Amino acid sequence: MKHLITTKDFSKEEILALFKDAKEFLDEKPRELLKGKSITTIFFENSTRTLSSFETAAKRLNAKVLRLDVSRSSSSKGETLFDTAANLDAMNPSAIVVRHQHSGVPLSLAKHVHCPVLNGGDGKHAHPTQALLDLFTIYEHFKGDVRGKKVIIVGDIKNSRVANSNIELLTRFGLEIILVAPPHFMPKTSLKQFYKLDKNLIKQSDVIMSLRTQTERHQKQIYGSLKDYANDFCITKDLIEDQKLIILHPGPVHRNVDISDEVLADERSLVLKQVKHGVAIRMAALKKVILEQ
Ligand code: NCD
Numbered sequence: 001m002k003h004l005i006t007t008k009d010f011s012k013e014e015i016l017a018l019f020k021d022a023k024e025f026l027d028e029k030p031r032e033l034l035k036g037k038s039i040t041t042i043f044f045e046n047s048t049r050t051l052s053s054f055e056t057a058a059k060r061l062n063a064k065v066l067r068l069d070v071s072r073s074s075s076s077k078g079e080t081l082f083d084t085a086a087n088l089d090a091m092n093p094s095a096i097v098v099r100h101q102h103s104g105v106p107l108s109l110a111k112h113v114h115c116p117v118l119n120g121g122d123g124k125h126a127h128p129t130q131a132l133l134d135l136f137t138i139y140e141h142f143k144g145d146v147r148g149k150k151v152i153i154v155g156d157i158k159n160s161r162v163a164n165s166n167i168e169l170l171t172r173f174g175l176e177i178i179l180v181a182p183p184h185f186m187p188k189t190s191l192k193q194f195y196k197l198d199k200n201l202i203k204q205s206d207v208i209m210s211l212r213t214q215t216e217r218h219q220k221q222i223y224g225s226l227k228d229y230a231n232d233f234c235i236t237k238d239l240i241e242d243q244k245l246i247i248l249h250p251g252p253v254h255r256n257v258d259i260s261d262e263v264l265a266d267e268r269s270l271v272l273k274q275v276k277h278g279v280a281i282r283m284a285a286l287k288k289v290i291l292e293q
Contacts, residue, residue, distance in 0.1 A: 002289045003110045004118045006126040007169040014288070015169075019136055021284035022277070025060070033287055034063035037094035042068040042084075043120060044100045049251050049275060050120045050129070054097045057282035063094065063290075081105065082112055089113040094290050098122075103161075116289035124159050124214075130250050131165035133281040135173060137274050138207055141246055147174035150204055154180040154197055154233055155211030155258060158187045162250045163211055167191070178205070182232070185213075196232055202239055209248045210235050210258045226257045236260045246270050 003009060010018065025031075039058040043051050051067075058065045068088070088096060095116045098106050103125035110117040121127040139146055151170055157163040157179055167177055167189075178201065179186060179193040186193055194201060202208065213229060234257060235247060247269045253259055263269055 001114075001116055002292060003106075003116050004128050004285055004289055005107050005110060006119070007128045007131050007165050007172075009128070010132075012172065015132065015135075018132065018281070018284045018288060019139060021287060022136055022280040023140075025280040025283045026276070028060070028279075030060055030062065031283075032062045034058065034061035034094070034290060037061075037063040037290055038066060038092075039063050039095050039097065039286065040066045040068060040088055040091070040093040041097045041120075042070060042088070043098070044070050044105075045121070047099055047120065049278065050099065050127075053275070053278045054118070054120060054129075054282050054286075056279050057286055060279070061283055061286060063286070066091070066093065081109070085109050085112045089115070095286060118285060118289060121161055123161065124164065125161050126165045127161040127250075128165050128169075129278070129282055129285055130162050131169045132285070133274055133278040134162075134166055134209065134248055134250070135169055136281055137248060137270055137277050138170075138175070138246070140277070141270070142206075148176065149206040150176045150178060151207040151209060152178045152180055152197075152201065152205045153209045153211065154235070156185045156213045157181045157211065158185050159214035160211050163187075163209075166209065175207075180233070182229075197235075197239060199239060199241070202245070203243065205245055207246050207248060208235060208240070210253075211250070212252060212254055212258055226254065230257045234258060234260055235263050237262045237266070240268070244268075248274060251275070 041054055055065050093115050097118045097120050098109055099120035100122050103123035106117055106119035106122050119126055119128055153163055177191050179191050180197050249271050
């Protein structure tokens with residue numbers, strides 16, 4: 001059984017095949033590939049993009065979607081996750097997509113059900129489909145020539161599952177990662193790191209991946225204000241000037257904290273393209289885990 005819990009679950013060859021499928025799915029035509037299949041989504045943590053992206057992907061492949069409304073489900077009545085899982089499993093879904101505020105839940109769930117589990121984000125741990133769509137966006141932009149490209153990841157890296165998954169995946173594909181964050185948002189790592197964004201650093205880069213400050217994961221307020229943070233880490237036109245690079249962000253964007261209005265409207269900002277690519281990547285991932293048993 002194939003699950004997608006972290007990016008490590010797919011080999012390089014599998015990912016390249018996934019990109020090939022995703023590229024075809026960019027035509028947004030409905031397909032019958034998952035006709036008769038049923039996909040359950042269960043999101044214990046808020047989501048705008050990921051949930052709707054997975055559901056759009058499933059429907060575009062003609063699968064049925066059952067969304068478990070967690071606020072109304074029995075977990076809010078004290079049922080354990082595993083009893084919930086056993087009950088879900090008894091309905092015999094073709095795959096389950098789960099998001100949870102605690103790291104490790106998708107992996108535990110995978111051990112208790114009889115269908116593939118796809119991780120829609122677990123705590124600070126992993127968000128594999130986000131990293132796959134990010135790499136796919138870079139791959140498409142540079143027409144497959146990604147080896148040696150320099151990627152600055154800037155923001156709340158330590159608390160970000162998106163950063164975690166991207167660091168694993170992008171490194172494996174030969175991209176060079178540079179981390180930029182205040183010391184309290186910097187993970188322990190041997191990657192190159194800087195505590196401030198400056199023009200020199202940006203001049204050497206091909207991609208800037210900006211991340212949201214994960215305020216919901218902070219025990220206490222760390223920065224004086226988001227404005228102080230923005231002064232040091234917001235991507236502005238003044239910083240990027242007319243340089244040839246692309247700017248990514250997984251969303252939701254804190255406007256003028258993570259990226260300025262002006263840069264978001266710039267053609268180098270591929271934030272909406274990432275959303276479009278996300279549906280295609282999730283179609284390819286659902287197809288893979290459900291059909292390649
Ligand atoms: C991210 C997430 O939830 O991990 N967003 C997303 O999935 N598009 C990043 C975030 O919340 O900042």
